[in-house]
Structure formats: C-alpha cells, structure tokens
Amino acid sequence: MRGDIAQLIGTVCDAALDADLWPSVLEQFAQTFGSTKAHLAEDNLTSTAGKLVSYGTDPAFPRLYAQYYATRNVLWKNIVQQSLDGVLTDRIIMPRADLERSEFYNDYLQPQGFEEVLCFAGKPHNGICTTLILTRERRHGPWAPKDMKALAKVVPHLRRSLGINRQIGDLRVVNELAE
Secondary structure (H helix, E strand, O other): OOOOHHHHHHHHHHHOOOHHHHHHHHHHHHHHHOOOEEEEEEEEOOOOOEEEEEEOOOOHHHHHHHHOHHHHOHHHHHHHHOOOOEEEEHHHHOOHHHHHHOHHHHHHHHHHOOOEEEEEEOOOEOOEEEEEEEEEOHHHOOOOHHHHHHHHHHHHHHHHHHHHHHHHHHHHHHHHHHO
C-alpha cells in the first residue's frame, strides 16, 4: 500500500455530498492501494444493468462490458450466487484456475491488466449491489491481507457516502417533480 488511508477516507466523505467527485476518489483509491485501475459500480441483480465510474480504463472497455461481458462476468456471478459481502480478492471469490479458463478473464480482464482483483462487494439493497474494484497486473503479485484490512477500514465510509449520494439524488428527483 502506498497512500494514506485517513486522507482517502476524507476524500470518500467529501464525495457524499458531491457525486462529481467520484472519479477523483477512484484515482485516489488507485494511488493509495498501488492499483492501476479502479471502478465503482452499482448493478441491478436481475438485469445486470447499472452505473459505472472508472479510473484508468480505456473508455471502450466499459462499453464492451455493458454490451457483452456483463452477462459473462464469472466473478460477479460467484459473488451473487454465494451471497458474498465484504472485502474480497479474486481468489476468495473463485478458484484462480477457473477464472483463468473463463472468456471473461481472457478476453476482457487480462487485455486490460486486470489480472489481480481486490474488491468490496456490498450486500444488495433494493435489488442493487455496490462493488468497488481495484485491479493490477499479475507482476505485482496477489493482494495481501494488509491490503484487505486497509480497504476494510474505508468500507464503512464508502457505504455511508454512497447512501447519502442516493438520498440526495432521490431528493433532487422529488424536487424536480414538485416544480
């Protein structure tokens, strides 16, 4: 880990009131954890449709994901099927050999350098599951328990900030409808 967790928590809390800050928050996640890419997603458990904010990714890949790979994401399927919640690595989610045999890994993850995955998967709320995904190339090695513990310190603040974002968004919609 390379960065200051307290500073990252402060940035996450700032984003609670300003959703436009999430791209810079993801950049700070990447810098803090020595990740090459970071993604924050809210996915519908039924349709796999959702929202995605990314840092460090070629813009073509999120479109490819939405158009084709969302339904082939074996990591996501395992998270949902096993009702996993909390800080996880790809190796916790599923056996590494199974992941490496998948189309999703070979055609989507590996070409982007998403070879090692550290994530937070939140319990579904109203059919929506939130995930924070940090990735790096295999040459940096698997994520260590210290990385998982550090991410776990940020998770309560991330959950709270995202909840506040949702409430503010709901209030904006209500205000717009009232006008």
